[in-house]
Amino acid sequence: MKNIIEIKNLHKIYAGGTHALKGIDLNVKEGEFCILLGLSGSGKTTLLRCLNRLIEPTSGDIQIDGEDVIAAKGQKLRFIRRKIGMIFQQFNLIKNLSSLTNVLTGKLGYSSLLHSLAFSKNKTDVEIALENLQRVGLKDLAEKKIKNLSGGQQQRVAIARALMQNPKVILADEPVASLDPATANSVMKYLGELNKKDKITIICSLHFLSLARKYGTRVVGLKDGEIVFDGTPKEIDKKRFKEIYGEDAEEVEIR
Amino acid sequence: MKKANKLKFNFQAILTDLLIWIYISGCISFLLNRWFELAIPSLYILIYGAVVSVIVMICGISIGRKVFLPTKRTNNKWYKTFWGWTVVLILLITFIVGWILVEVNPYKFFTKFKNAGGIMSGIFDPNLDLLVVSLTALAETIYLALLATIFAIPFAFLLSFFAARNLMPKTLIGNTVYIIIRSFATVFRSIEAIVWAIIFSVWVGIGPFAGMLALMIHSIAALIKLYSEQIENIDPGPVEAIKATGANTLQIWVFGVVPQIISPFLAFTIYRWDINVRMATIVGFVGGGGIGLLLLQQQQLLRWHNVGMIIWLIAAVVWIMDMVSAKVREKLQGM
Numbered sequence: 231m232k233n234i235i236e237i238k239n240l241h242k243i244y245a246g247g248t249h250a251l252k253g254i255d256l257n258v259k260e261g262e263f264c265i266l267l268g269l270s271g272s273g274k275t276t277l278l279r280c281l282n283r284l285i286e287p288t289s290g291d292i293q294i295d296g297e298d299v300i301a302a303k304g305q306k307l308r309f310i311r312r313k314i315g316m317i318f319q320q321f322n323l324i325k326n327l328s329s330l331t332n333v334l335t336g337k338l339g340y341s342s343l344l345h346s347l348a349f350s351k352n353k354t355d356v357e358i359a360l361e362n363l364q365r366v367g368l369k370d371l372a373e374k375k376i377k378n379l380s381g382g383q384q385q386r387v388a389i390a391r392a393l394m395q396n397p398k399v400i401l402a403d404e405p406v407a408s409l410d411p412a413t414a415n416s417v418m419k420y421l422g423e424l425n426k427k428d429k430i431t432i433i434c435s436l437h438f439l440s441l442a443r444k445y446g447t448r449v450v451g452l453k454d455g456e457i458v459f460d461g462t463p464k465e466i467d468k469k470r471f472k473e474i475y476g477e478d479a480e481e482v483e484i485r
Numbered sequence: 486m487k488k489a490n491k492l493k494f495n496f497q498a499i500l501t502d503l504l505i506w507i508y509i510s511g512c513i514s515f516l517l518n519r520w521f522e523l524a525i526p527s528l529y530i531l532i533y534g535a536v537v538s539v540i541v542m543i544c545g546i547s548i549g550r551k552v553f554l555p556t557k558r559t560n561n562k563w564y565k566t567f568w569g570w571t572v573v574l575i576l577l578i579t580f581i582v583g584w585i586l587v588e589v590n591p592y593k594f595f596t597k598f599k600n601a602g603g604i605m606s607g608i609f610d611p612n613l614d615l616l617v618v619s620l621t622a623l624a625e626t627i628y629l630a631l632l633a634t635i636f637a638i639p640f641a642f643l644l645s646f647f648a649a650r651n652l653m654p655k656t657l658i659g660n661t662v663y664i665i666i667r668s669f670a671t672v673f674r675s676i677e678a679i680v681w682a683i684i685f686s687v688w689v690g691i692g693p694f695a696g697m698l699a700l701m702i703h704s705i706a707a708l709i710k711l712y713s714e715q716i717e718n719i720d721p722g723p724v725e726a727i728k729a730t731g732a733n734t735l736q737i738w739v740f741g742v743v744p745q746i747i748s749p750f751l752a753f754t755i756y757r758w759d760i761n762v763r764m765a766t767i768v769g770f771v772g773g774g775g776i777g778l779l780l781l782q783q784q785q786l787l788r789w790h791n792v793g794m795i796i797w798l799i800a801a802v803v804w805i806m807d808m809v810s811a812k813v814r815e816k817l818q819g820m
Binding site: 282284305308309310311312313314315316318320321322323324325326327335336337338339340343346347388391394395 | 728744
C-alpha cells in the first residue's frame with residue numbers, strides 16, 4: 231500500500247510562543263485507521279488541523295494524495311480540502327438548518343456559489359445527500375433541524391456531510407469526546423465501516439484506549455508535540471500507556 | 486513588567502493626573518469668577534493644574550499612579566488616602582459647577598406650574614377635529630421610518646461583513662477595510678439624526694424625504710455596528726467546518742455565517758424600525774416632515790388642544806410599536 235499522507239519535520243509554534251508540534255514525521259498508508267492518542271495539549275488537534283491547513287504550520291512538509299498541502303494556495307488548497315473530510319468534537323453543524331442542508335454543505339467544494347445556493351432544488355445532489363444520511367441511519371430525520379437532534383445523531387450528520395465530499399481521508403478530532411459511551415461506540419462503528427467498506431483512510435484522535443484497540447489498525451502516541459509511540463493497538467501495554475499519558479495515568483475502560 | 490509597558494503606564498498616569506488637576510483648577514477658577522468676580526487667566530489655570538499634578542505625582546499619592554501603576558497593597562481605608570479625597574473633591578466640585586451651569590432652580594419648578602396650564606389643559610382636552618389631519622401626518626412618519634429602515638438594510642448587511650473582526654483576514658488589506666468601515670460607522674452614528682435632517686432638508690428641501698434620508702444614514706451606521714457585533718459573536722465551529730469542505734470565502738459566509746445571524750439580524754432590524762419611528766418625530770421638528778412638523782407648527786401657533794391631540798397619538802404609536810417589536814423579537818429568539 232502506498233502512503234496517502236506524508237508528513238516531514240512538521241513544526242507549529244503559536245503566536246503566544248507555545249511549541250505545539252516539534253518536528254513530526256509521520257506516514258499514513260492508504261486504508262489505515264490511525265488513532266492519535268495523547269493528553270490534552272499534546273498536539274493532536276494541532277496536527278489534525280495542520281493537515282487541511284485550518285491551522286497554518288510554521289514549517290515542514292505535508293503531502294496528501296501526492297499533493298503538496300503546504301505550497302497550495304487559493305483554489306488549489308480548496309481542491310485538496312475537499313478530498314479531506316473533517317469531523318469535530320463539537321460537531322460544528324449549523325444548528326438552525328436541517329440535517330439535509332447540513333449534509334449538502336459537504337458538496338460546497340465541488341460547486342460554484344450559484345449552484346450551491348440552489349442545492350435543495352438539485353435532484354442529484356439531494357439524492358446523494360439522502361443516500362449519505364441513509365448510510366448513517368438518519369434518512370428519516372433529513373428535514374429535522376440540527377438543534378432538535380441528540381449529540382450522537384448530530385455527529386452522524388457530520389459524518390454524512392464528510393461523506394458528501396467523497397473524501398479519500400477523514401480527519402476526526404475527538405469525535406466521541408462529548409458523547410456518552412454507548413453513543414460513542416455507535417459513532418465509531420460508522421467510522422470503522424467507512425474505513426473498511428469505502429477504503430477511506432481515517433486519522434482519529436481519541437481519549438479511550440479501548441476504542442483505539444477496537445477500531446484502530448495503528449496507534450500513534452503524542453506527548454508534548456512529539457511522537458512517543460507508533461505501532462499496533464495490541465502493542466500498547468501498561469508501560470507504553472504510561473509513556474504516553476504519564477506516570478500517574480490509569481487506564482479507564484469503555485466498551 | 487516589560488519596559489515599554491512601564492513607560493506606557495507611566496505616561497498614562499501622568500496624563501491622567503495632569504487632566505484631573507487642570508480640570509479641578511479650571512472648576513475652582515470658574516467658581517471664584519462666579520462668586521467673587523475674580524478673573525483668572527487661562528494660562529494660570531493650566532499652570533496651577535500642572536504644578537499640583539507634578540507635586541502629587543512626585544509624592545506618589547496621585548490617582549494616575551493608583552490606576553495605572555502597581556502600588557503596594559495597603560489596607561488603608563479610602564478616606565485615609567490622598568487619592569480617595571481627590572475623588573471626593575472631583576465629585577463635589579463637578580456637582581456644584583453642574584448646578585450653576587444648568588441653572589437648577591427648584592423654586593421655579595414648584596411655583597410656576599400655572600405657566601404650563603395651557604398645554605396641560607390641551608392634553609386633557611385634545612381637539613378631536615384634528616384627528617384626520619394628525620393621522621395623515623402620523624402615517625407619513627411611520628412610512629418614513631419604515632422606508633428608512635428598509636433602505637438601510639442592504640447597505641448595512643453587506644458592509645457589516647467587512648466590519649467583523651473574525652471575517653476579515655489579518656492582512657494589511659483586511660485590516661484597512663475593517664478599520665475604514667468601522668470608523669465610517671462610528672463617525673456617522675455619532676452624528677445625530679437631527680443633524681442629518683438639517684443637512685438633508687437643505688439638500689432636498691423640507692419634507693418627509695429629507696427625514697427619511699437622515700434616518701437612513703443614521704440607521705446604516707447603527708445597523709453596521711449591531712450586525713457586525715452579532716457576526717463577531719457567532720460560533721466559529723460551523724465556519725471552520727464549512728471551510729474544511731473546500732468552500733470558497735463567499736460560500737463560507739453564505740453557509741457558515743448567514744444562517745447563524747439571520748434571526749438576530751431580523752430582531753435588530755425591527756428594533757431599529759421601532760427607534761426610527763420615535764426619531765422620525767424629532768426629525769420632523771427640524772424639517773423632516775410628518776407628525777413632528779405638524780406638532781411644531783401647532784405649538785408655535787399656541788394651539789394647545791391640537792398639540793394635546795398630537796401628543797396622545799405619538800404616545801399611542803410609540804407604545805404599540807414598542808409592544809409589537811418586543812413580541813416579534815421574543816418570537817425570533819426561539820428560532
